[in-house]
Amino acid sequence: MEKFDAIVVGAGPAGLSAAYTLADNGLDVIVIERGDYPGAKNVMGGILYSEPTSQIFPDFWKEAPLERPIIEENYWLLTEGSVTKVGHRNEKFGEAPYNAFSVFRAHFDKWMGEEVKKKGGLVICETVVEDIIQKDGKVIGVSTGRTEGDIYANVVIVAEGVNSMLTQKALKMQKMNMKEDQLAVAVKEVIYLNEEKIEDRFALEKGFGATIEVIGDATKGMVGTAFIYTNKESISIGTGALMSQMIEKKISPNDLLEAFKSNPMVRPLIQGGETKEYAGHMIPEGGYNAMPKLYGNGVLVVGDSAQMVNGFHREGSNMAMISGKLAAETIVEASGKGDFSEKGLASYQSKLEESFIIKDLKKYKNASEYFDHNTELFSLYPELASDAMYNFFKVDGTPKKEMQKKMMREIFAKRSKTSLAKDMYNFWRVLV
Amino acid sequence: MHSVVCIKQVPDVTEVKIDPETNTLVRVGVPSIVNPYDMNALEEALRLKDQYGGKVTVITMGPPMAEEILNKAVGHGADEGILLSDRAFAGADTLATSYVLSTAVAKISEEEKVDLIFCGKQAIDGDTAQVGPGIAARLKMPLLTYINGVQECDPEQNKIVVKRKVKSGYEITQTQMPAVITSNRDINDVRYETMPDLIKAARFKAKVWGNKELQLDQKQLGLNGSPTMVRDIFAPEEKQGGEKIHFNPDKPEETVDMIVNKLVPSVVVPN
Numbered sequence: 093m094e095k096f097d098a099i100v101v102g103a104g105p106a107g108l109s110a111a112y113t114l115a116d117n118g119l120d121v122i123v124i125e126r127g128d129y130p131g132a133k134n135v136m137g138g139i140l141y142s143e144p145t146s147q148i149f150p151d152f153w154k155e156a157p158l159e160r161p162i163i164e165e166n167y168w169l170l171t172e173g174s175v176t177k178v179g180h181r182n183e184k185f186g187e188a189p190y191n192a193f194s195v196f197r198a199h200f201d202k203w204m205g206e207e208v209k210k211k212g213g214l215v216i217c218e219t220v221v222e223d224i225i226q227k228d229g230k231v232i233g234v235s236t237g238r239t240e241g242d243i244y245a246n247v248v249i250v251a252e253g254v255n256s257m258l259t260q261k262a263l264k265m266q267k268m269n270m271k272e273d274q275l276a277v278a279v280k281e282v283i284y285l286n287e288e289k290i291e292d293r294f295a296l297e298k299g300f301g302a303t304i305e306v307i308g309d310a311t312k313g314m315v316g317t318a319f320i321y322t323n324k325e326s327i328s329i330g331t332g333a334l335m336s337q338m339i340e341k342k343i344s345p346n347d348l349l350e351a352f353k354s355n356p357m358v359r360p361l362i363q364g365g366e367t368k369e370y371a372g373h374m375i376p377e378g379g380y381n382a383m384p385k386l387y388g389n390g391v392l393v394v395g396d397s398a399q400m401v402n403g404f405h406r407e408g409s410n411m412a413m414i415s416g417k418l419a420a421e422t423i424v425e426a427s428g429k430g431d432f433s434e435k436g437l438a439s440y441q442s443k444l445e446e447s448f449i450i451k452d453l454k455k456y457k458n459a460s461e462y463f464d465h466n467t468e469l470f471s472l473y474p475e476l477a478s479d480a481m482y483n484f485f486k487v488d489g490t491p492k493k494e495m496q497k498k499m500m501r502e503i504f505a506k507r508s509k510t511s512l513a514k515d516m517y518n519f520w521r522v523l524v
Numbered sequence: 525m526h527s528v529v530c531i532k533q534v535p536d537v538t539e540v541k542i543d544p545e546t547n548t549l550v551r552v553g554v555p556s557i558v559n560p561y562d563m564n565a566l567e568e569a570l571r572l573k574d575q576y577g578g579k580v581t582v583i584t585m586g587p588p589m590a591e592e593i594l595n596k597a598v599g600h601g602a603d604e605g606i607l608l609s610d611r612a613f614a615g616a617d618t619l620a621t622s623y624v625l626s627t628a629v630a631k632i633s634e635e636e637k638v639d640l641i642f643c644g645k646q647a648i649d650g651d652t653a654q655v656g657p658g659i660a661a662r663l664k665m666p667l668l669t670y671i672n673g674v675q676e677c678d679p680e681q682n683k684i685v686v687k688r689k690v691k692s693g694y695e696i697t698q699t700q701m702p703a704v705i706t707s708n709r710d711i712n713d714v715r716y717e718t719m720p721d722l723i724k725a726a727r728f729k730a731k732v733w734g735n736k737e738l739q740l741d742q743k744q745l746g747l748n749g750s751p752t753m754v755r756d757i758f759a760p761e762e763k764q765g766g767e768k769i770h771f772n773p774d775k776p777e778e779t780v781d782m783i784v785n786k787l788v789p790s791v792v793v794p795n
């Protein structure tokens with residue numbers, strides 16, 4: 093019977109970061125992944141952040157398979173026939189240590205898996221963890237779908253992603269069946285275009301990349317966003333919205349993406365490209381209020397399984413990786429004391445509280461729910477921005493003073509002054 | 525029983541495209557797999573081990589990354605894996621490949637006598653089916669190609685009985701061991717790895733033998749030892765659908781006659 097120091101369930105950024113840190117500290121760790129290889133089934137937009145990644149894999153950009161360093165980030169407020177844009181390009185983002193990269197998870201996760209192996213960690217794929225083995229109220233291992241498939245360890249790290257069946261059912265650390273306003277459904281396509289075309293269309297120097305986050309018509313007024321990211325030889329384009337709203341509006345994720353792709357503001361960017369991949373995935377949006385119990389007797393929960401996503405800033409992979417690292421550090425300390433009880437692992441919670449993860453999740457804790465009930469930001473405001481900008485730029489002989497009055501009149505016709513003030517206050521409260 | 529199974533890493537041809545200009549395989553970004561025929565050969569060897577005991581050694585000639593297929597074989601239950609890798613081996617055709625493989629088998633046999641050598645019938649990236657026969661010729665061993673399974677094996681008497689696929693059916697053949705066997709595809713269900721075997725595979729480090737270990741004749745290696753010349757590569761014409769025979773419900777005899785007249789002259793229905 094094999095007994096390891098730690099078992100990690102799931103080879104995503106959370107699980108692999110945990111495994112790498114454990115192996116790097118000389119612990120005997122095994123990762124179990126159901127996909128053919130790490131990343132085989134994983135979906136992300138995907139923008140990977142440099143600073144958190146290098147906390148685990150220093151200088152990763154020198155070897156890891158990355159697409160483009162991101163030097164420009166944009167927000168678009170989209171209506172059916174107009175777009176209002178804000179963005180920022182900075183040369184500093186184009187220099188080591190960089191700020192962010194576009195990546196393909198199928199390549200990047202696989203690379204992380206190889207790094208884990210280099211440190212002596214074991215990565216076993218094509219194997220599903222079906223249950224958690226518990227004895228006397230303590231987690232002691234996992235059972236897999238294979239013959240002689242039970243394996244044992246001092247600690248199990250659950251890094252199973254958003255569809256957290258083990259956390260819910262076997263461990264009862266999370267409520268059964270997450271609520272529909274705590275999950276977003278996202279779909280993504282990878283559209284192939286040659287490098288020069290991409291660089292021309294996004295006005296980029298060779299090899300660099302840009303992102304666009306889109307609010308408004310992209311989600312047909314639902315709470316959600318769309319995105320367009322440049323890869324080396326392709327563009328990742330996707331849309332996502334709260335499941336509750338998709339059900340309410342009876343809009344399928346696929347139709348949403350098709351509508352977004354055919355919006356005249358978006359179409360020229362992807363024209364002539366060939367769609368080679370299509371993927372759908374869920375994103376946890378419940379945030380702080382929906383977090384499960386994070387540690388127990390012989391068990392820790394990390395990444396998406398612990399609802400660690402900041403939807404408003406498109407951050408998930410970074411929280412996944414840092415939570416994995418903190419979980420691993422907790423286990424290294426616990427190994428020193430030989431105490432893997434709930435008490436022995438409690439410092440994982442305080443490590444998270446001290447990190448940006450819980451601080452950020454707390455800050456936005458009411459955001460999803462607020463927007464689910466007040467969808468103005470996603471429908472009305474892009475319209476208002478469009479009207480204002482249209483009047484501002486239009487030259488038709490109207491004196492400027494009159495034009496400004498007209499602009500305000502039109503805005504107040506769509507939303508009263510008090511409502512606007514309230515919205516501003518609320519946006520401020522949930523977002524800032 | 526000691527079996528040696530020769531396996532090869534190949535691009536997954538179900539995901540390969542042909543470059544329409546050069547007619548060669550576009551291999552970039554295509555995942556690598558174990559040649560599927562070789563997996564059935566390995567499974568057959570493992571079943572003999574399950575039944576008669578002994579050992580299964582897998583060997584592959586290839587670049588350093590080919591080590592991963594040896595780990596895969598160990599995950600299925602192979603006991604030992606040796607990677608035959610050297611710059612001098614690069615560019616080998618079937619002649620040079622069988623030279624390296626047969627020398628490796630001979631070296632393995634010096635340490636622990638080899639009873640059977642298994643190969644896949646052919647590799648899906650070249651479809652030549654020449655390496656197995658090449659090994660048998662060089663080692664002067666009996667050769668059983670296109671087998672659909674081992675029917676009997678008698679390690680005491682050094683006898684083996686196999687079922688072979690031949691043009692008009694099957695043939696049961698017996699021969700003396702040591703022998704070389706090349707295996708058809710889908711003749712057995714490749715086993716689902718057990719957890720302990722997978723853990724063993726994840727920890728497994730293959731031995732690597734290069735020219736230093738094998739002491740080969742440089743002239744017979746790699747490109748130098750490969751007389752094969754590719755004259756032309758072309759995509760085969762797409763197969764047209766077969767002839768359709770119209771069925772007349774009023775005169776079924778007529779249709780039957782027509783079919784019989786077509787089938788009898790061919791080999792399908794003996795006269």
Ligand SMILES: Cc1cc2nc3c(=O)[nH]c(=O)nc-3n(C[C@H](O)[C@H](O)[C@H](O)COP(=O)(O)OP(=O)(O)OC[C@H]3O[C@@H](n4cnc5c(N)ncnc54)[C@H](O)[C@@H]3O)c2cc1C
Nearest residue numbers: 102104105106126136137139221253278395396408409412
């Ligand atoms: C469309 C989309 C776009 C996104 N864009 C971004 C972005 O641009 N930037 C960003 O930072 N984040 C983004 N995210 C979020 C990010 O993808 C996640 O936060 C991150 O992947 C979480 O990592 P994880 O390791 O917790 O989970 P996952 O990456 O989901 O990994 C979980 C792993 O566990 C395996 N698994 C699950 N159950 C079992 C089991 N029982 N047995 C064995 N294996 C199991 C799975 O196969 C999977 O490999 C996006 C998400 C989506 C859906």
